[in-house]
Amino acid sequence: MFFNSLSFAIFLPIVFVLYWFVFNKNKSTQNAILIIASYYFYSCWDWRFLFLLVFSTFLDYYTGIQIEKAKKDGVRKFWFWLSITINLGFLGVFKYYNFFADSFSTMLNGFGLQTSPLLLNVILPVGISFYTFHGLSYVIDIYLKRIKAEYNFIDYSLFVSYFPLLVAGPIERATHLLPQVKVKRNFDFQKAKEGVFQFTWGLVKKVVIADTCATYANAIFDNHESMNSLSLALGAVYFAFQIYGDFSGYSDMALGMSKLFGIDLLRNFNYPYFSRDIAEFWRRWHISLSSWFRDYLYIPLGGSNGGMPMKIRNTFIIFLVSGFWHGANWTFIAWGFINALYFLPLLLLKTNRSNMEMVSLSWNFSSVRVFFNILSTFALTCLAWIFFRAKSIGDAFDYIKRLFTDLSFDSQYLENERYNYELVLLIFAFIAVEWNFKHQVEPISGKNSWLKLSFCLIAIVALGTFSDYKEFIYFQF
């Protein structure tokens, strides 16, 4: 059941009505209906993995309490490492086992030892990377005594399994979400209205931008060996907007619908393609994951405290781990590595925190430089996305090689029976809207909101891609 499906359009209003009209007595009944809805929502993918979700929830709930109760440090450590090992073990088995087995076998074959890897025939449970990270952050925070353990299982389950964020984030923190589920939520019209606006804008990003770009990006990436430079350049740009529209659209829908239940989730995107350097891009892209890695990996590794060599080492570690988090493929690791390389000059020049505020442009010379910085950052990002999207490292290098050597810029008719340039106008229109409203969470609220909402509805209906359905990219992670 996807957020942009007909079944979800039925599911969400039913949950809304039950939540506010039937189960609105106290926070326990509110949480209970949200838990039931969340488990139902999750079981729509594959009910068997519901057991995994419940087990993972119970594991972190129980170990959290045991860590807090433990009087001896050794006992605390035992429960802590038990939770970490099991959580990462699940992730390892379901997500990474085949990758490691296959890579190891390939390496042995390289040394002349003929082996065939023993691969597991399992599908990746949807959202496992997200709910595992929820649980990990919770257990780590208790272990580091940043938070108290949660003794109410329903409340804790809701923190892990809340359906708007269950399958693709944002990756919530116990410090942010748990306090909200510990109190009864009262209906707030303004918040609900903002929620509807944000959900609608998320839907525009998904069905109008992402899914439309996907048909072109797929046609170009899947046939890159016969594409010219113009098509390949456009293919990278289309994929950049596909993944942005897809994931930030999903996040907007999650945040928007959550507001309907009176719960605020962490913001996940903040107009990343208007970034002036890669450091700024990573402060604006998938914010909940970046900050997770910062707090639970970069800082524990020593962060920026140990001098330049340690900073560089830690930066490479978090980018490589971040790449690997996305998927068990060398392409994701290469993508992480490239981003670390982009980051390196900023780190060495100590300019990685120079663009903290939202960009603005005016008619002067310094704005030309800012504009150039935005364009060059976007171009670098697109180049890295090629690795993210390609089926293999070899394909990515072939793609880039052709991009820079073919040097033909004619229009090309693609496999999807469309010309390569056809989406350029739509992309420019989208950029113009985002630029104009970059100081807001979404562009609909504010002046003329009804007019803007109507335009969005028309855009969804008239320009959306519905027949060639694309599931959310981040569901596979």
Add this chain to the structure above:
Amino acid sequence: MKKFLGFFAKITVILVLTLALLDVLYTVVYLQASNRGKIDYVYNSKPRIYDVVILGSSRANNHFVTHLFEEKGLKAFNYGMSGGHLFEASLMLKLMIEREYKIKNVIVEADLNLSNEKRAEGIASKFLPYIHSSKVVENHFSKEDDFSKLYYIPFYRYLKFDASIGFREMYKCLTFQPTNTLNNGGFYALKGNKGKMKNDIRALKPIKNKYYEEIKQICAANKINLIAVMTPMCSNTKGLDYFEKVNAIYPEIHNYESVVTDDHYFSSCGHLNDKGATLFTTRIIEDFFN
């Protein structure tokens, strides 16, 4: 909460109005178009007179060279549609009758497409703009599972089939951008030879196909001479006895599967190239129009 319910009701009204207005707009545009494809070319036409009309899938579209009929003094048009099934071929013929076409002969390619009665979504959808303005289209779709949604929910058909009748296609109709579908009397020639010539059709089983039956009935009712033919496959096809099975059900379908065998004449295993199509059409003309 009352305020929110009012707010939500307003959005619902806007959405319904949007759907209704867009439905009207798109439909009006499609009702004016006649140069985008074979379906609108027929739908938005005045009565025509043909000696030969060709119907079927790509194995008709790429195999019957229209100008060879014309050279013989026969007014012909190839209405074969790539990707189409007999569901669409039957509806196309019904539309022609509704438009009062005078047709002497219908050649229908009836072979692999006899194995199913499903509609081909990409082609069938192109009839949907006319579902409210043509009784023939309405009736033809009336037994489909999603008929109620397609017929009663405004704009649903344009949403569901946005790739074929969505905004992009509507815009191209609105701006009168022609396609090459109607060139060469509807015949689309395939060039060259794509290499590997093999196919496996063992999974296909011919059935008593209701849309083929419809075509037979329409032709009989309108005194049209029906020529049903099976067209060539490359020799390296597993399950070529399929064509004999077709004849067991329908003895009247002429088996031309093996009249062209050399791979040189095929673009792909199921499709003749331009040279093969010329050879094949010449044989058909010799056999039926001499």
